[in-house]
Amino acid sequence: MIDHRIRLHGLRAFAAAACHMNFTRAAEDLGVSQSAVSHQIQQLERHVDTQLFHRRNRKLALTEAGHVLLSEVQKGFSHFTRGLDDLEALKASGAVVVDVTPRFALKWLAPRLRDFSHRFPAITLKYRQSTKTTDFATSDADVSIEWHLVEPPDRTSHLLVSARFSPICSPDLLSGAHPLRVPSDIRNHTLLYERDGTTWSKWFEVAGCPDLTPAEGVAIDDGNIRVQAAINGQGIDLGSLELLTDELASGRLVQPFDTILDAGGYYLTYPAKALDQPRPRLFIQWLLREAGL
Amino acid sequence: MIDHRIRLHGLRAFAAAACHMNFTRAAEDLGVSQSAVSHQIQQLERHVDTQLFHRRNRKLALTEAGHVLLSEVQKGFSHFTRGLDDLEALKASGAVVVDVTPRFALKWLAPRLRDFSHRFPAITLKYRQSTKTTDFATSDADVSIEWHLVEPPDRTSHLLVSARFSPICSPDLLSGAHPLRVPSDIRNHTLLYERDGTTWSKWFEVAGCPDLTPAEGVAIDDGNIRVQAAINGQGIDLGSLELLTDELASGRLVQPFDTILDAGGYYLTYPAKALDQPRPRLFIQWLLREAGL
């Protein structure tokens, strides 16, 4: 479990020397004498039986082996630094700003937040409802959870929950003037949709009635409001089943058709810099653990 | 540059204790007494001013802070181990098996191999021409470089060179019985293509003649042979310009039309385990550096 080849003091001296390319300045940085650095590095070189520096007169240069070792050693120390930063973040209070789609916030995130605030009492989560893609260049959000059809390119992202869409509605709509028996029955009802209705079109295709044009449509961006409208019998929503288990189990909503559209999912995305900040990093790691990743 | 908060011995003792969840066994592992581990960890806890373990009677448990710290500390030490593994790999000879598309191998990889073998004389590169997607579950290849239209999902991959396709042919074809002046002139010539001709179809679309069906086609998987055939005037190849600079500069080949199809690129891909093996890891890092990533 423990790698006995690791000479901790040697590696630290090596990292310092390589980063300054100068034993004397490395020694100052480490708070020891130049001689100490020289000794440590020589010991290390003997230990790994490999020259790490070319000593050329008044100039140091890393050997190929030195380069190779340095790249890993630097990563190693920066993890230590991160770990200590994390510990400090656990003590000092601070916030993480998260953009989330309303439905995901209510049904997935909120139930888990108790665990988060229990684990990290000093970290406040500021979560903001957002149905658009966050542009981290202009937004002050640290991370964002968004629905996407495919993994968004050009940014770090992780699929938290994949989305399986199917129409859902009040059980009242199953009977009544225009009962829902086959997908084409939808034509007589009001559709609830998000911004453009492209996801509905996709579902119609999968359901085998690509040309269906329903009587009416109401655009509501906020998924929670859409679901409430569906419960009230004001129309049929196309919702992702993962976030509707409560409503379906209680019978407030029903899923009239078996046809399911697999359409992307809810992605955690964040800018590269989020991983360098302790609190966003801790939140991201926690999220991934919660999602089983 | 140097993080003076890092207590090297403390972190090592902590990592060992956390990994065994037992000070006594950690001590054995470290080759010191139980008392030493206890002292080190107490010192560390005082230093970061945070409890890292719950001491419950005969059982240890990490605190939340302990978990947070451990995750980074383990990563840190594993980088040190990797670094030392790399040094050993530099000394003992061994091979890396690489699947590469023939054209990329000849025009991009081969010219750079001198640098690689100069840097890593002990590492032999076994490169094998392959025009298919390598399945690492069955192949013994360590890494593979493949042409893909889009970033391949479900595997680690990096775009080394993006591909810009355009027809290329011998200058002889510009004159002669059926001179190439506009894209539709291609109809009178032989097409050289790889496996299916879908890339050609895509180029025809971009060039504004989607329905063009040329007289004849010859399927040649090996890009180098296809290029040679083109040089010999045996047909028109659709090649990626990045790998044709020599032939175009010397005039052995010409690019008759400006229309360019941006179609994916050459991707480095490898299984997760490749990063745990020193030699594949070194090769991958070198490749990414060569590609400017």
Place this chain on the structure above:
DNA sequence: TACAACCATGAGTCAGACTCATGATCGCAG
């Protein structure tokens, strides 16, 4: 109830990290 399996503690020891003083090398300014 005795034992075994733990971790904690305080005093003392000791290895190895560090210092000091000095040497060697070489670029550079005059």
Place this chain on the structure above:
DNA sequence: CTGCGATCATGAGTCTGACTCATGGTTGTA
């Protein structure tokens, strides 16, 4: 081409802090 300054190396000696030892305390278990 000479002397100075900037560097790293070296060997002997010092000293700190990591480690050991012996022991105590707690608790689960047979």
